[in-house]
Amino acid sequence: MSIALNAEAREPEVTLAAHGRTLPAERLGWLTPTDPAIGIDAIRARYEEHGYVWLKGLLPRADVIDFRGWVFARLAETGLLEPGHDFSLGIAAAEGVDWNLANRRLMSIVRSAAYEGFCAQPPLVRFMDNFLGGISYLHKRKLMRYVQPGTTMATPAHYDLVYLRGGTSRLVTAWIPIGDIPAEMGGLVYLEGSHALGRGMEAEFRARSGDLTPEERISAYNSHMAEGGWVSKDLPAMAERFDRRWLAADYEAGDVVLHSPYMIHAATTNEDRARRLRLSTDIRYQNVDDEIDARWSNHWSLGDML
Numbered sequence: 001m002s003i004a005l006n007a008e009a010r011e012p013e014v015t016l017a018a019h020g021r022t023l024p025a026e027r028l029g030w031l032t033p034t035d036p037a038i039g040i041d042a043i044r045a046r047y048e049e050h051g052y053v054w055l056k057g058l059l060p061r062a063d064v065i066d067f068r069g070w071v072f073a074r075l076a077e078t079g080l081l082e083p084g085h086d087f088s089l090g091i092a093a094a095e096g097v098d099w100n101l102a103n104r105r106l107m108s109i110v111r112s113a114a115y116e117g118f119c120a121q122p123p124l125v126r127f128m129d130n131f132l133g134g135i136s137y138l139h140k141r142k143l144m145r146y147v148q149p150g151t152t153m154a155t156p157a158h159y160d161l162v163y164l165r166g167g168t169s170r171l172v173t174a175w176i177p178i179g180d181i182p183a184e185m186g187g188l189v190y191l192e193g194s195h196a197l198g199r200g201m202e203a204e205f206r207a208r209s210g211d212l213t214p215e216e217r218i219s220a221y222n223s224h225m226a227e228g229g230w231v232s233k234d235l236p237a238m239a240e241r242f243d244r245r246w247l248a249a250d251y252e253a254g255d256v257v258l259h260s261p262y263m264i265h266a267a268t269t270n271e272d273r274a275r276r277l278r279l280s281t282d283i284r285y286q287n288v289d290d291e292i293d294a295r296w297s298n299h300w301s302l303g304d305m306l
């Protein structure tokens with residue numbers, strides 16, 4: 001496979017915002033894409049250096065788009081989709097969503113054989129075995145998210161280890177766009193080089209956590225953390241405070257981003273003019289021989305406080 005990969009090809013002409021605050025152009029940059037064909041050693045080296053690796057076209061694009069259609073067909077009854085369009089387009093209805101039903105359906109989808117198969121598809125499993133240098137283990141608690149256009153929903157800034165402190169720190173998150181997610185659709189943004197910051201924050205938390213019970217020490221909802229384990233909802237202020245940029249990307253179906261459990265990331269709002277729903281999954285891998293956080297051995301349930 002040969003993919004044209006141009007790191008800073010796109011001028012930051014888009015405006016990205018989250019929680020009512022717009023990222024200034026000088027605090028916005030672009031992720032560097034990686035061609036999976038460069039080989040596992042080079043991929044690992046990039047992951048270690050940058051805290052992420054954005055793998056272009058690792059999965060068959062048509063399969064990812066098919067799966068997007070499958071998911072939205074199952075959610076159609078909830079009123080989430082505008083009728084009359086191919087489900088794989090994922091065009092959002094302007095109103096009338098039955099949120100109780102949508103939540104129930106989402107919980108069924110993350111328990112489905114189809115989703116299990118998507119997450120365990122051979123190109124991904126083979127890659128993860130190779131990347132982790134052994135037998136890869138996929139945590140059972142797997143998250144799928146859809147984001148409506150024109151709403152304020154956006155994941156606040158955080159690093160993942162906060163939610164997985166009960167096992168090894170040698171974790172790898174795979175964030176997989178299920179469909180194209182151009183930057184204005186509110187995909188993940190990464191705080192440049194922040195895996196070093198996350199390590200520092202974690203060391204500081206450990207140093208201060210002596211007064212917590214063992215359960216509290218591994219919980220993201222302990223009294224030393226901001227509500228929900230977030231670092232902040234104010235992305236421009238974080239960029240200023242740490243004097244670095246947020247890196248965005250035009251993700252395409254078939255891409256997979258791997259990020260370090262210390263890498264600080266967030267999402268921006270979905271401003272898609274075509275009113276497409278942003279759909280993605282985030283799942284966590286580790287080497288099976290490393291200690292496993294037992295709290296993640298159940299399917300995701302809304303409100304499971306993990």
Ligand SMILES: O=C(O)CCC(=O)C(=O)O
Nearest residue numbers: 145155173175267280282
């Ligand atoms: O998709 C999102 O909005 C958040 C995903 C995330 O936090 C992750 O992949 O760790």
